[in-house]
Amino acid sequence: MKNLILPGAIASLLVAFVLCGQADEAKKEKETIIEVMEKSPEQPKAPVRKTEEEWKKELTPEQYRILREDGTERANGKVYEEFKKQGAGTYYCAGCNAELFTSNEKFDSHCGWPSFYDPAKAKNVKYETDYLLGYARTEVSCKICEGHLGHVFEGEGFETPTDKRYCINGTVLKFVPAEKEAPKQEKAE
Numbered sequence: 001m002k003n004l005i006l007p008g009a010i011a012s013l014l015v016a017f018v019l020c021g022q023a024d025e026a027k028k029e030k031e032t033i034i035e036v037m038e039k040s041p042e043q044p045k046a047p048v049r050k051t052e053e054e055w056k057k058e059l060t061p062e063q064y065r066i067l068r069e070d071g072t073e074r075a076n077g078k079v080y081e082e083f084k085k086q087g088a089g090t091y092y093c094a095g096c097n098a099e100l101f102t103s104n105e106k107f108d109s110h111c112g113w114p115s116f117y118d119p120a121k122a123k124n125v126k127y128e129t130d131y132l133l134g135y136a137r138t139e140v141s142c143k144i145c146e147g148h149l150g151h152v153f154e155g156e157g158f159e160t161p162t163d164k165r166y167c168i169n170g171t172v173l174k175f176v177p178a179e180k181e182a183p184k185q186e187k188a189e
């Protein structure tokens with residue numbers, strides 16, 4: 001009897017393996033895409049706080065690793081390619097939907113990660129010094145959900161109005177193309 005059962009067991013293992021592989025592929029696909037939204041998301045009115053379990057449920061594993069564990073996406077990956085192709089629009093936090101950057105301040109730094117020279121609304125971004133690589137770097141996080149976004153470097157010689165490079169993980173951004181955005185209120189300046 002044993003000999004009869006064995007081929008069956010091997011067959012089901014094989015099926016499980018193949019199905020697993022497909023699920024992994026689907027997951028990978030999801031992880032490497034900057035989510036493009038159909039309209040501007042509603043802005044959070046208060047700080048967003050969630051348990052690690054809740055974050056894990058809502059975010060992709062890659063978004064969780066970056067936002068909640070200070071991770072960094074692969075340089076020059078698919079996300080960077082997508083980012084470079086995107087036209088005018090606004091970038092929001094994938095953790096809490098807070099507006100972070102607009103394409104007006106986007107520039108190509110050739111560093112392999114999405115770069116901006118100024119946040120659209122400085123109030124939604126906060127700064128902290130970290131020493132994770134053994135030297136001081138300025139970490140940039142979302143002020144609303146405290147998710148890690150990337151780092152900001154200064155004085156590198158880029159010909160931008162600020163000479164700052166916000167080096168941001170595209171995986172934790174959501175993009176709304178300009179034509180889908182809700183009309184913005186004119187700022188009295």
Ligand SMILES: [Zn+2]
Nearest residue numbers: 093096142145
């Ligand atoms: Zn956020």
